[in-house]
Amino acid sequence: MQRAFDLDVDNCKGCTNCMRKCPTEAIRVVNNKAIINDDKCIHCGECIRVCPYNAYHAISDKIQKINKEKFSVAIPSIAVYGQFHLGTEVCKIHHALLALGFDYVYDETWGAELAAKALMKKLNESKTPKPAINSNCPAVVRLIKVKYPSLMDHILEIQTPMEISAILARRKIKEIFGLEGNEIEVYYISPCPAKSISVHRPIGTNHSNINKIISLKEIYGDLVREMKIKKELCTSTPSKTGLKWVLSGGQCEAACIENSIAVSGLENVMNILDEIEIGKLDHIDFIELMSCNESCVGGPFNFENPFVAKNNINYIIKNTENSLILNDDLDKFEQLYDEGFFDSDIKLIRDHQSHHTSLKEAIKKLEEVEKVYHSLPKLDCGSCGAPTCRALAEDIIDGLKTIDECVILKVKNNGSKS
Amino acid sequence: MRELIKRYVFQVQANDFDNAGAASSTIKRNLKTIAINPSIVRKVAVASYEAEINIIIHSNGGEMVLEIYEDMISIKANDKGPGIQDVDLAMSEGFSTASNAARELGFGAGMGLPNIKKYSDNFKITSNEKGTRLTIDIMIE
Incomplete structure (x- = not known):
């Protein structure tokens, strides 16, 4: 898959809105139709958001096509928890996913809490030049690669909560059911094209542990309908720290980094990258850069608007017990850290080759x-x-x-x- | 003698904070466009921004010059005075004569000149009441 979204040519009027909004100038309008240059596209999704004719749509795997021969795992992005009416419990969303045919649900908040711990530790230990930049927004990493290549070494290389969760889910299933490798199929419910494409063109790793991507909008209706029917006993609790991760500033807070700034929205992100490039922000320890407004709750594949979703997530945070360790993966943090589990190699990003001229x-x-x-x-x-x-x-x-x-x-x- | 491939000159006005960074920003964009190694672009970007801000804050205005050679980028920052009283002192970290107005804008932490020197491979400074001249050379290979 070259791209995680596509243009419906019949709906495209050639209005140039997407072209002018594209941060890497990857779009041209030829014969009244938008054309995307895949070498420059960073999958930020600005074009999807700005199109007045809804000509862009997500490329998504279909829920009806879940392979029944395989053990299927759903990992809903944390942002998914903010998409339903105020007070919807996380376990209710998990039950709906199971009812739709998944065999197991892994809660990404635990992957995020582990990533936050790794971030805190690595920031103190690594030689990443200051300010260190987060590595978990794939659109920002690709933006840096294309437009700010001199800042690549500022990226603090930590595996994303999405990948961490996928590996831990696989390990857990092996432990409980004795299944592994091809017997398992991992689905990620994605809020944005940047995360979706990272499954097919991963950043920081050679091979993603996720097999299929479903955009949130693709299964939103199914989830809402399912939640209306069933009332189940609540059995799972998310990580409070992990929930914060999905809101702007949440990573700085989850990793307890004091001298830090959090920036969301592509235009703001580019202004900050310009300032880092001229050395104006060398005195700051960590900068959280997220491509969407208000961070992942602002992803273009989400249903709810970012501000409402943020309020929904904050409500869940308030009603989640603190310091309850309900996931034994957390106990293994030190061991996982020492075995290099959280390490990633950003140089493995495989697109955007430049041509050499004298x-x-x-x-x-x-x-x-x-x-x-x-x-x-x-x-x-x-x-x-x-x-x-x-x-x-x-x-x-x-x-x-x-x-x-x-x-x-x-x-x-x-x-x-x- | 090195062969000069290309030369750009940018005017910089005293106290013009609206356009602060415009010259160094164009320098940065041009170097990116001609695919200079990113780590070299970064050095030039930091050094030229500091030099440009120095002209805006401390001088009566002047110019920035970008020279591109086969193996070197050279930045020249020349202003029209009033000159630096004690160059050695100005070269020490933490020293600053920036006005309160400039400090309120976040400038004048006193890291300018030492920082420029840190990022250059060859650094020259001369100063008298007629003006201060900086030469910042950064090798490409």
Whole structure:
């Protein structure tokens, strides 16, 4: 799978909203249809969010296709807990998932609590330059790779709660049912395209322990209907620390990092990355960067708006017992840490290869781009199908577009002729 | 003699906090565009931003120059005075003469010049009442 979302060409009007919002200028509009450059796309989902015609949709595995031959595990993203009406208990969501055909549910909050512990420990031990940046928002990691490559070594490499949960779920099932490897199929209920694509194109690991991805919206209706029917006895409790992880600032809080800042929303994230790049934030220990507004509760595959979801999660946090260790995986933290369980290698990110040209050639090209750029109106109107005049200039030099595609110049030239 | 491949000049106005960082930001973008090694871009970005802010806060205005050579990036920060009274003191960490207005904006922690030196492979500074001239060389390979 190249992408975790797709464009419905029939619904696309070529309006350029997505193109202008794309942080890596990965979208062009050609013949009134948006075209995505997969080499530049970081899967942040801004295009999905901004499209007025809902032309973008998630690519998701289907709940009806759960393989009954295999032992199926559901790991709902913590953000899923905020998608139902206020006061919905986590166990109720778990029961609904079991009723839909899953054999087992693993609660990601426990993976997040372990990740928070690892974060705290690693921040003190590792030689990551300051400020250290979180590694669990795949859109942010890809953004850094594409636009801020000099900051790659600031990323504190810790396995994501999603992967931690998948491995621990597999271990638990082996322990209880004696099943392993291909006998198990792990599904992640995803709030965003960035997490979805990380299963097929993982970051920080060679191979994801998750097999299938279901976007939240894909099963939202099934879950709501299921929850209306059944009333079961509550048997599982989430981790209070882990629940916080999914809200903006939650990672700093869960890992008890004092000298830290938490930033959410792509525009804010880019402003902060610009400041880190010029050395203005070297005095800060840790920066939590999350691509969506209010962090993962703002994911584009979620149903509820981020602020309502945040309130729902806060309600669950308030009503969850503190310091109750109900998951024995937590007792194994030190042992897991020492065996390198939480380590990841961000260099394993396998996309976005750059091409090598000589310095002189590169400068010559830059000069050509600048020359074309100065002849353009610099209105960044997007009517040509490129997001900015500079992007059009680059496309012209790359032979992808012609200067005739500039609508403003055309109007001006016609005016001067008549 | 090194062959100069490309030279850019940027004007920097005194006290112009609205455009603070504009020159170093363009320098950074250009170096990224021509695919200079990211760790080199980072060094240039930090050093040129510090130098630019110094011109804005402490001088009567001046210019930033970016020179690209086959094996080296050179930044020159030249201002029109009033000059640094004691260059050795200014080069020590923690020393600052920034105005209160600048401090309120978060500038003037007194790490500017030592930080620039830390990030450069070759650093030169001369100063008199007519102006201060910085040369910051960062090797590409």
